[in-house]
Amino acid sequence: MTTTPFNPPSIAELQARFRPVFARIAEGAAAREHTRTLAYEPIAWLREAGFTRLRVPPHFGGLGASVEQLFALLVELAEADSNVAQILRPHLGFVDRLLIDRDAATQARWLPLAGQGAIFGNATTETGGGTVGELQTTLVPDPERPSGWLLDGRKFYSTGTLYADWVTVVARTVVPGRADETVHALVETTAPGVERLDDWHGFGQRLTASGTTVLRQVRVVEDALIRFPRQQPTPLVAYFQLVHLATLAGIARALQRDAVAYVRARKRVFSHGSATLPKDDPLVQQIVGELASTAYLAGLVVRDVAAELGRIARVRVAGEDVSKAELDALELRTAQAQVAVAEPVQRAAARLFDVGGSSALAEDLRLDRHWRNARTLASHNPVVYKARSVGDILLNDAEPVYYWNVGVAAP
Incomplete structure (x- = not known):
């Protein structure tokens, strides 16, 4: 055949x-x-x-x-x-x-x-007073079904789950006489015991449904548990970070687009301006040029990291292994990319308002959404930690941190 x-x-x-x-x-x-x-x-x-x-x-x-x-x-x-x-x-x-x-x-x-x-959503992160690295969301054996599990927990930052058909829940199995194991449990979002709340209260990324997912005695079959390798170098950390950077690059392009459209349509000028039309004012032209340059840089950085991710993906599809040195280099490159992109895009989002007067603040334009969304994206994985990691790697040959957790430090 x-x-x-x-x-x-x-x-x-x-x-x-x-x-x-x-x-x-x-x-x-x-x-x-x-x-x-x-x-x-x-x-x-x-x-x-x-x-x-x-x-x-x-x-x-x-x-x-x-x-x-x-x-x-x-x-x-x-x-x-x-x-x-x-x-x-x-x-x-x-x-x-x-x-x-x-x-x-x-x-x-x-x-x-x-x-x-x-479409698959996410239920990974927990809020509250849980200890760093200790999941409160649990899977216990279902007494009524062999090889079945019961899932209980409460997650936040459940990005996309309101729009999803399935949700991937990070949980730990609790079985008497066995060590706990961290797994990914896949459950349908309409399954009994799954509750999705639209309670995301951040000032940016307001429509992402990044709120709470509640899981009460949700039945999970054994083949819906995925045991991904943990604590091993992986390109996946760079992948998820690059999604943030691509989104920031898109915001940068939107800043350029909206600035050009706003200035071209604007007729009113300031008496102390430098031209009879805003589009001819050298200061306005400079700002638009700065916004466009930020968009160019952000796009270039995303393409660079994506090219290396793509190369590694093709190597793995061919059945070949990727060395730790290659993965470490990818993680370093992605951390540098985050530092290079996140703050310039935020500055550009604030700078946008310098191309015009108070009319740029109109609610129907919602130009403020670009800064709020960029600021929110940059807060997910704080840039200061990535910059420090880059410096530590270069100065001390430190290992990249592929896996991290959020919680309360143990006393």
Whole structure:
């Protein structure tokens, strides 16, 4: 039997497919932000167009796009609406986690669902007084079903889960006589005992549904537990960080776009200005040039890291191992990229308002959303820690930190 060789789509073909959807999403972005209308429609448009299947291999129903193509498109989506790009971060990361870890049985279980359009959300982080590294969310054996489990816990920062069909819950198994084990439990978001709350209260990324997921006696079957390798070097940390950076790069492009549109349409000038039209004022031109330069730099950095991630992905798909030195270098590069991008984009988002007067503050424009969203993205993994890590690696040959936790330090 012969098989037809797969010809991967070109970036031009993918852009032609998705740019009309991105444009449609961009049209309503400011209004959704202003009225806090959750992005159910944009997510449905992207699912229908196949965006959620981008990285799924064709034999599982996906488009088979490369890592580089994914991140190029993600920047464009973030330019249209950074909330929507952030919503899909857990889903995109879950798909690539399956590809990175290369477990054939797990891929065969879950990638076909993604290929059919299923979206996966996230329930990882816990708030409150829990000890650093100790999960409060537990899985215990189900007394009524052999090989079954009961899941209980409460998560926050559950990005995208309101829009998802399945949620990946990080939990620890508790079995008498056995050591606890950290696993990923996949449950349907409509399963009995799963409650999703729209209680995200951050001032940015307001539409990402990054609030609470409550799990009460949720039944989980054994083959819905995934045991990913832990405490080993992985490209996945860089991948998840790059999603943030691609979203910041998209915000930078949106700043350039909105500044140009605002200035071109503006007729009013200040008496102490330098031209009869704002677009001819050298100071305004300088600001727009600075915004465009930040967008260029951010996009360049994302492409650089994506190229190395893509190379590593292809090596692993070919069945070859990637050395620790290569993964360490990738993690260092990604940390440097975060430091290089996060603060300049935030400065550009604040600088945007210098191109005009008080009319730039109009609620219907919602230009403030760019700064709020950039600031929120930069707060997820604080830049100061990444900058310190870079310095420690370069000065002391320190090991990159691939896994970290949040909680209360033990006394």
